[in-house]
Amino acid sequence: MKVLITGGAGFIGSTIASAFVERGVTPVVLDSLITGRQEFTAGKIFYQGDIGDGDLVDEIFRDHPDIIATVHCAALIVVPDSMTDPLRYYRVNLSKTLDLAGHLVRNGCDRMIFASTAGMYRPEPDLSVTETSFLEPQNPYTRSKMMAELLLQDFGKAYGLRVISLRYLNPIGADPRLRTGLQNSKPTHALGKMIECYTLGVPFKITGVDWETRDGTAIRDYIHVWDIARAFYEAAARFDSIIPPVGDHSRYEVVNLGTGDGTTVRELVAAFREVVGDGFAAEDAPARPGDVVGAYVDPAKAWDLLAWKPEYTIEDAIRHSLQWADRRRELDVA
Numbered sequence: 001m002k003v004l005i006t007g008g009a010g011f012i013g014s015t016i017a018s019a020f021v022e023r024g025v026t027p028v029v030l031d032s033l034i035t036g037r038q039e040f041t042a043g044k045i046f047y048q049g050d051i052g053d054g055d056l057v058d059e060i061f062r063d064h065p066d067i068i069a070t071v072h073c074a075a076l077i078v079v080p081d082s083m084t085d086p087l088r089y090y091r092v093n094l095s096k097t098l099d100l101a102g103h104l105v106r107n108g109c110d111r112m113i114f115a116s117t118a119g120m121y122r123p124e125p126d127l128s129v130t131e132t133s134f135l136e137p138q139n140p141y142t143r144s145k146m147m148a149e150l151l152l153q154d155f156g157k158a159y160g161l162r163v164i165s166l167r168y169l170n171p172i173g174a175d176p177r178l179r180t181g182l183q184n185s186k187p188t189h190a191l192g193k194m195i196e197c198y199t200l201g202v203p204f205k206i207t208g209v210d211w212e213t214r215d216g217t218a219i220r221d222y223i224h225v226w227d228i229a230r231a232f233y234e235a236a237a238r239f240d241s242i243i244p245p246v247g248d249h250s251r252y253e254v255v256n257l258g259t260g261d262g263t264t265v266r267e268l269v270a271a272f273r274e275v276v277g278d279g280f281a282a283e284d285a286p287a288r289p290g291d292v293v294g295a296y297v298d299p300a301k302a303w304d305l306l307a308w309k310p311e312y313t314i315e316d317a318i319r320h321s322l323q324w325a326d327r328r329r330e331l332d333v334a
């Protein structure tokens with residue numbers, strides 16, 4: 001049994017591929033390698049190319065008629081970049097998803113698990129989001145994901161494509177067996193900056209300390225990438241019971257993935273100290289332009305439909321990220 005994983009050489013897609021391998025499902029990776037890494041495809045069935053390339057997708061399905069579902073992760077994901085270059089973001093995340101969906105329908109693949117974002121919700125007053133929270137995406141990245149979901153719903157109604165959309169927020173950590181992790185050597189997200197500051201021996205700047213949260217710092221739902229990968233497997237394994245192949249029910253289901261309470265920046269700093277010791281310094285600083293207070297995800301539906309909840313702690317994710325930063329340096333030198 002095989003699954004096609006678009007973006008399978010990226011941070012999340014490659015981790016999902018490993019989770020499938022460990023459970024006896026063979027991944028077939030399709031990745032352009034624009035941001036993905038060739039090393040992450042080692043030992044896997046790999047096609048280098050574009051999700052919009054119909055001939056290539058046809059070739060993949062000819063070569064692997066036993067593909068039972070597509071996990072669609074290929075996307076551009078950097079919010080500030082999406083604001084300066086929306087054309088590129090809509091082209092890659094929306095137009096190419098449209099093309100891919102057409103190629104899948106043509107090849108008779110009617111199961112898709114879509115890597116989406118819980119960043120498209122307007123948070124409730126307590127900063128939680130559920131699947132019924134109002135959709136109010138704030139930037140071209142989250143809008144491109146929302147629009148892609150809308151087109152996929154239309155494909156369900158017209159062509160029978162079934163889609164489970166998994167929406168989550170800030171993935172951190174690395175494959176616990178360190179096969180893969182974040183490709184980028186200079187990540188700008190909070191944990192990446194903590195690792196950089198810790199390595200250089202300089203204080204980490206807590207950007208934004210006046211938010212209306214439990215300690216004044218912004219909240220995010222950091223979640224271990226292996227937990228996310230497990231959820232994709234569970235969605236694939238239960239696909240036909242979540243969206244049966246026949247009947248006049250909706251062919252589209254949304255499931256949010258998260259921890260249920262989130263983590264503030266100060267809590268992330270405390271967790272980092274828990275892992276590396278007291279020597280890690282942090283200081284208050286002004287908020288970054290465009291920053292938001294944040295949100296956290298209620299994972300109740302994920303438990304009901306996927307029997308899924310996060311298993312790794314924030315400290316586990318920090319430990320794995322630190323180990324991966326060392327491993328990554330070795331890979332770059334090799």
Ligand SMILES: O=c1ccn([C@@H]2O[C@H](COP(=O)(O)OP(=O)(O)O[C@H]3O[C@H](CO)[C@H](O)[C@H](O)[C@H]3O)[C@@H](O)[C@H]2O)c(=O)[nH]1
Pocket residue numbers: 077078079080119169170188189190191193194205206207208217218219220265287288291292
């Ligand atoms: O050095 C830093 C870096 C970040 N933060 C703070 O930590 C919180 C989280 O920031 P991240 O950058 O980790 O997370 P964001 O959700 O703000 O954004 C990140 O996750 C998004 C995905 O949802 C996009 O990928 C985006 O490009 C990426 O920066 C924010 O309050 C930020 O101000 C600091 O205090 N110091």
